[in-house]
Amino acid sequence: MSSIRFNRRTFLEFAGAGAAAAVLGGCSDGEGESSTGTRAIRWWHIANTDPMLSQWAAMASRFETAHPGVKFKITPLENEAFKTKLTTNIQAGDPPDIFHTWGGGVLFQQAEAGMVKDLTADVGGWKDTLIPTALDAYSSGGKTYASAVDTGMVGFWYNKELFARAGVNAPPATWADYLDAVRRLKAAGTTPIALAGKEKWPGHYYWAYLAMRVGGLDALRQAAADKNFSTPDFVAAGTRLAELVALQPFQTGFLAAGYSTADGQAATVGNGKAAMELMGQWAPVVQRDNSAGKKGLGDKLGFFAFPAVDGGKGQGTDVFGGGGGFAVGKDAPPEAIEFLKFIAQPENARIEAKTAGVLPVVAAAGDAVTDPNLKLVGKALAASTGFQLYLDQAYAPAVGQQVNDSVAELLAGKATPEKVAQAITTAAKQG
CATH class of the missing domain: 3.40.190.10 (Periplasmic binding protein-like II)
Known part of the structure; x- marks a missing residue:
């Protein structure tokens, strides 16, 4: 049988007070x-x-x-x-x-x-x-x-109060607007984005969405069929992400941060220490349950879709999740x-x-x-x-893992957009 290597992407973590006695613990080797x-x-x-x-x-x-x-x-x-x-x-x-x-x-x-x-x-x-x-x-x-x-779908969950303090009065509709919002937040002394760099899967959301906006859904499907992610559209997606990385928008120590830990991505947003995170529909629950007093942001929390990219082939209404x-x-x-x-x-x-x-x-x-x-x-x-499944699930396991790994290197400033595209292509061809 073939060997199956799973991707490092965490999905929904439910909140709660503890284990239920009704659950039968453990599993049996027999069936x-x-x-x-x-x-x-x-x-x-x-x-x-x-x-x-x-x-x-x-x-x-x-x-x-x-x-x-x-x-x-x-x-x-x-x-x-x-x-x-x-x-x-x-x-x-x-x-x-x-x-x-x-x-x-x-x-x-x-x-x-x-x-x-x-x-x-x-x-x-x-x-x-x-x-x-x-x-x-x-x-x-x-x-x-x-x-x-x-x-569900992935989008930006943001702190309305922190946006308002920074003079960002409306959710950004384009990537240029988004970068401007990040600059405004930094100028106001606010950490713009929380990211769980240690777990890698949250970072791949950015590259995947940018690939969708730059090249369109068909580009993602064609790349999988051709086993080629080194086309100009994918390099351009990495270039747009590199623009964001250059602004140093993430919380201090993000490369070692988890997602649902006491000092992780969700808690950083839930405690009001960062203005936003790119995450799925489960985000409000995880923010709440990892914040001080398990309160979260309440009515200060807002949501907006990933912005369009000027000149991109993808539609701003295509979603990822x-x-x-x-x-x-x-x-x-x-x-x-x-x-x-x-x-x-x-x-x-x-x-x-x-x-x-x-x-x-x-x-x-x-x-x-x-x-x-x-x-x-x-x-x-x-x-x-249109709809695109998480790339670390949509593609063969080895390809999905390479997406996560290579994008993590770009976010850490250790890989160029071209290197990311080529590494994913190599994984696709070898798979």
Whole structure:
């Protein structure tokens, strides 16, 4: 089987007070039907704190009640720990029965290795209840390998008060305006941007968005097909990012900073020590839960889409991001697929939307979104003209990792735009 190397991109970290007693700790090396007739379902997910830690456990319990003989063995894991553990199990040919996925090239490599079930026919039973693009990240070659749970996009989350103090009275609409806003913030004594340089994946958002704005979505797709990221558009994207780096906009020590740590990217914004961050729809929750007193910015927090680039081929309404879903391991019992259908029911999707602060993919559950920040993201998604999955998930794992690594070098001032483009091209050709 092929070796699968996962990308270093953290997704949504839910907030909460601690582990739920209802979750069954650990996981079993065995699976399937036991001598007593009990069918064990190993479920690995990344909601390792409340509220969804408890909510997922409660949904599993309700499913067990309706399906006598089924018993869940739930393993909640922090994102990076999840990736490491999943890689080990898949390389050993032993995937969990149900496990979190971000889709894209990582999932499709798992499918090529025969580690996940083809869910095309099964998902057809509830596909029409989902928003139109819900399964795009999990489908390839006419086949679907996971069911979607939530969706979203990356954009700038900013401190309205700090912007106003610096004389930035409106969100920047163009890259030139954005650079000017950074200069104004610095002149006002404010750190413009918080960045988790240590984790690399947040930095790739900048290069990816600039590539979208400069070259357009078709350029990203064509580069993947041609295995060539060294065209002028990608070099230009790096050049635009280098313009930002030259302004030294990030917090002191950003290269060693994590994302959701006490002094990391989210906390820096949540505590009002930086004016903005480029992050997904989960940002307000993580800011709040890593800030002093777990208060966050409250109504001082705003959101705006990544600005357009003058002369670029991409549209300013094209968005970048992704969501989460669940894949089913190759040896999973039939009830594992039934469970995916169960959590896709509107009443269950509404629970996640209400308690976890995410955008549901079940169309009927949209009415459960009450958070004003999520409504802003939802509005931007509704008006979008195109969508690009995170590059470290959309592309083959080795290519996605190289994007993260090379952009991190550019942000650290150790690589030129040309070197970044060439390194990614080399990884694509070798893969």
